Amino acid sequence: MNIPRKTPDEIEKMREAGRQAAAVFDMITPHVVAGVSTGELDRLCHDFIVKELGSTPAPLNYHGFPKSICTSLNHVVCHGIPDFDKKLKHGDIMNIDITVKTADGYHGDSSVMFVIGETIQGERLCRVTQECLYKAMAEVRPGVRLSTIARVIQAHAEGFGYSVVRDFCGHGIGAGFHEEPQVLHYDGYAPEADAELAPGMCLTIEPMLNAGGYRTKVLRDGWTAVTKDKSLSAQWEHTLLVTDTGVEVLTARADEDLSFLSA
Numbered sequence: 149m150n151i152p153r154k155t156p157d158e159i160e161k162m163r164e165a166g167r168q169a170a171a172v173f174d175m176i177t178p179h180v181v182a183g184v185s186t187g188e189l190d191r192l193c194h195d196f197i198v199k200e201l202g203s204t205p206a207p208l209n210y211h212g213f214p215k216s217i218c219t220s221l222n223h224v225v226c227h228g229i230p231d232f233d234k235k236l237k238h239g240d241i242m243n244i245d246i247t248v249k250t251a252d253g254y255h256g257d258s259s260v261m262f263v264i265g266e267t268i269q270g271e272r273l274c275r276v277t278q279e280c281l282y283k284a285m286a287e288v289r290p291g292v293r294l295s296t297i298a299r300v301i302q303a304h305a306e307g308f309g310y311s312v313v314r315d316f317c318g319h320g321i322g323a324g325f326h327e328e329p330q331v332l333h334y335d336g337y338a339p340e341a342d343a344e345l346a347p348g349m350c351l352t353i354e355p356m357l358n359a360g361g362y363r364t365k366v367l368r369d370g371w372t373a374v375t376k377d378k379s380l381s382a383q384w385e386h387t388l389l390v391t392d393t394g395v396e397v398l399t400a401r402a403d404e405d406l407s408f409l410s411a
């Protein structure tokens with residue numbers, strides 16, 4: 149139950165890792181259109197991270213994960229494996245999850261939903277999931293308990309009739325991809341649920357919401373997590389630093405309006 153706190157030097161390295169993860173989204177976003185394959189999106193991200201950023205895509209070979217990013221479509225909850233045979237089509241929703249490990253050895257982890265064409269149900273789920281992340285981020289400051297963050301997310305999701313995935317959580321992050329603590333997105337048991345946030349802690353918040361039930365299962369590829377009832381699923385993720393007064397969003401994107409945090 150010892151949540152690591154970063155030194156000023158480590159915080160600078162985390163800022164760079166976060167900026168790099170955000171830069172990958174700026175690069176890939178124009179490519180996310182109907183007809184493109186998730187394998188192609190993976191290839192573009194891989195090459196950008198390695199050649200342009202001089203960094204490493206952390207998922208590649210992580211516990212045997214075969215690709216450089218995760219692409220999770222429709223009823224896939226998380227850890228979808230990019231595939232040159234899987235092409236995006238009108239009405240799809242997709243999460244891209246990107247984790248960069250810098251040459252300095254620090255991680256920036258973020259994920260974003262993309263809506264391909266039009267889907268009223270899909271757009272609503274994506275919007276409410278992002279609202280869950282944003283409401284949770286607004287709670288982040290020294291002294292706040294992780295259980296508070298969990299409850300804020302669950303209350304907002306269930307208010308719309310959605311369920312919160314329990315089988316995956318957010319995490320501490322730094323030189324390790326996944327560090328302590330576990331960051332639950334629902335009101336459940338975690339060893340650190342009562343722990344108070346303190347300046348210098350770095351963590352992700354990454355709620356996954358399902359249009360149906362919260363249960364998931366992992367496909368026979370050993371990675372792809374899907375909703376048990378085949379309902380739609382969405383996720384958004386940021387890497388965050390707890391500051392003296394609140395939160396710094398290390399993976400903030402250039403086009404992202406985070407003014408609600410300073411209001």
Ligand code: MF3
Nearest residue numbers: 207210213218227245247257
């Ligand atoms: N980026 C994911 C997370 O948010 C983890 C992906 S692990 C992988 O924690 F092996 F599937 F890439």
Ligand code: CO
Nearest residue numbers: 257352354385
């Ligand atoms: Co994460």
Ligand code: CO
Nearest residue numbers: 245257258385
């Ligand atoms: Co991630």
